[in-house]
Amino acid sequence: MQKSTRTTAPQIKSSVRSRTNPTRVGTRKTRDEIEAIRANHPIEQVIGRYVELRPSGRRLMGQCPFHDDPTPSFVVYVHNQSWYCFGCDVGGDVFKFIERIEKVSFAQALQRLSSNALAARPVSRVPTTQAKPIAPIELSDEHFTLLTAATEVYHAAIFAQPRVLEYLAERRIDLDMIRRHRIGYATGNDLAKYFRFRGWDPEIASDLGLIGPRGEYFRERIVIPELRDGRAIYLVGRATQEYQRAKYLGLPGAPKPLYGLEMIRGSSDVFICEGPLDWLTLVKWGYHAVALLGSHLKRDQISAMSDAERIFIVTDSDEPGRKSARRLAETFGERARIVPPLPNAKDVNELAMRLDGHSIFAGLVQPVAQANL
Numbered sequence: 357m358q359k360s361t362r363t364t365a366p367q368i369k370s371s372v373r374s375r376t377n378p379t380r381v382g383t384r385k386t387r388d389e390i391e392a393i394r395a396n397h398p399i400e401q402v403i404g405r406y407v408e409l410r411p412s413g414r415r416l417m418g419q420c421p422f423h424d425d426p427t428p429s430f431v432v433y434v435h436n437q438s439w440y441c442f443g444c445d446v447g448g449d450v451f452k453f454i455e456r457i458e459k460v461s462f463a464q465a466l467q468r469l470s471s472n473a474l475a476a477r478p479v480s481r482v483p484t485t486q487a488k489p490i491a492p493i494e495l496s497d498e499h500f501t502l503l504t505a506a507t508e509v510y511h512a513a514i515f516a517q518p519r520v521l522e523y524l525a526e527r528r529i530d531l532d533m534i535r536r537h538r539i540g541y542a543t544g545n546d547l548a549k550y551f552r553f554r555g556w557d558p559e560i561a562s563d564l565g566l567i568g569p570r571g572e573y574f575r576e577r578i579v580i581p582e583l584r585d586g587r588a589i590y591l592v593g594r595a596t597q598e599y600q601r602a603k604y605l606g607l608p609g610a611p612k613p614l615y616g617l618e619m620i621r622g623s624s625d626v627f628i629c630e631g632p633l634d635w636l637t638l639v640k641w642g643y644h645a646v647a648l649l650g651s652h653l654k655r656d657q658i659s660a661m662s663d664a665e666r667i668f669i670v671t672d673s674d675e676p677g678r679k680s681a682r683r684l685a686e687t688f689g690e691r692a693r694i695v696p697p698l699p700n701a702k703d704v705n706e707l708a709m710r711l712d713g714h715s716i717f718a719g720l721v722q723p724v725a726q727a728n729l
């Protein structure tokens with residue numbers, strides 16, 4: 357079964373066309389009356405009474421009301437007024453949805469819609485306009501101003517979060533590091549207020565993906581900015597709660613940079629790692645390090661490291677981590693030095709939780725550095 361990999365809904369037959377004969381004016385409603393009911397009941401609003409829908413690109417998504425769906429796999433297509441569940445493999449138009457959810461006939465579904473007699477109460481305010489898909493854009497000075505301000509708002513907020521500070525301290529990211537790297541915390545409620553107070557155009561924040569139709573993008577996350585010349589050019593949010601599915605979220609509206617690039621200029625030994633917390637750990641230990649943020653290296657990023665004589669590759673200890681180490685080693689050829697798997701630690705940041713973490717790491721690096729010279 358390839359249900360889950362499908363990205364577009366299959367052709368959905370209209371329940372009107374399949375059940376009523378447009379030429380027959382029966383005892384019930386005519387085709388024109390049916391179409392008028394359809395036109396007066398936008399699918400996103402009707403389904404929005406039963407399902408909490410969120411914009412996802414050009415579609416709306418939610419948890420399927422017909423099966424146990426943590427994914428979520430229920431999609432509403434506003435442009436053709438249809439819905440489809442990738443878990444149940446069912447879909448249809450607005451009438452088909454009412455038939456299924458209210459367990460009524462087609463005629464009764466029409467009746468309920470036209471008389472506005474639906475059982476469900478609205479679960480949320482559903483965006484009536486389609487969400488604009490967010491794609492990385494070339495940033496202007498205005499964007500940098502907003503991003504830098506957002507960084508400072510998040511940074512100020514972290515000092516009111518003792519649990520977050522404690523979490524970071526356990527990982528040897530102390531107050532000095534937090535201040536120097538403008539690490540912050542997004543509550544999810546601070547940014548919009550501040551931007552309004554400054555009188556900034558909300559379009560700019562939405563271009564960046566910082567604030568969308570459903571509120572602020574980063575919520576209950578540790579926010580790590582990438583700073584260049586004192587300005588923030590990108591943000592990554594790390595989850596702090598169990599329920600947050602994505603461990604890291606990158607800013608959707610800005611191009612993903614190589615973290616720390618400014619700090620490795622002219623260094624002969626460069627360390628390359630994957631996550632922002634690993635990166636902070638390496639920087640804390642005094643290494644010239646960059647972080648990939650899980651993406652492939654772009655050509656200009658590779659050439660930005662052309663000064664480096666040796667590139668030490670530090671990835672997670674698990675199999676995917678080793679695999680990406682080998683891939684990176686291929687990219688850098690004979691300059692590459694793969695640091696061996698960390699003993700009893702998933703990643704560098706976890707190793708840093710041990711008091712002897714740094715010396716263990718230095719012990720792993722030394723023989724690799726001496727090899728092939």
Ligand SMILES: [Zn+2]
Binds near residue numbers: 430
């Ligand atoms: Zn379903």
